[in-house]
Amino acid sequence: MEITIDKLLHLNILNMNPFSSQAETEQIIEINRTDRWSAYRRLQELGIPCRCKTEQPLRVQINDVTAAIQIWSVVRQMKLSRCDLACWLEKCWQITT
16 A cells, blocks of 8 residues: 555544544554664654554554654655655755745
8 A cells, every 4th residue: 555645644634633633543554574664763763653563564653744744754765766765855956946
């Protein structure tokens, strides 16, 4: 399953408590074994609740929109090639100039 920012934001918005900015959504992220542990460590560094057991998918807790965007960014960095990431960064620079 491909995880997209739209999907993360959609899940987050649907589960928002109208009296809070917090959401109660756990999402399973399917990425290969090596990337899964790297993503797990990075998400832990960002303070995003997640868990990952041996031979199990990465599970992340999406508590707000910022977490959704950070999760998307971490997964994107794991899945795209270095060349694709460099091209994306170049496009971002062009947009801001």
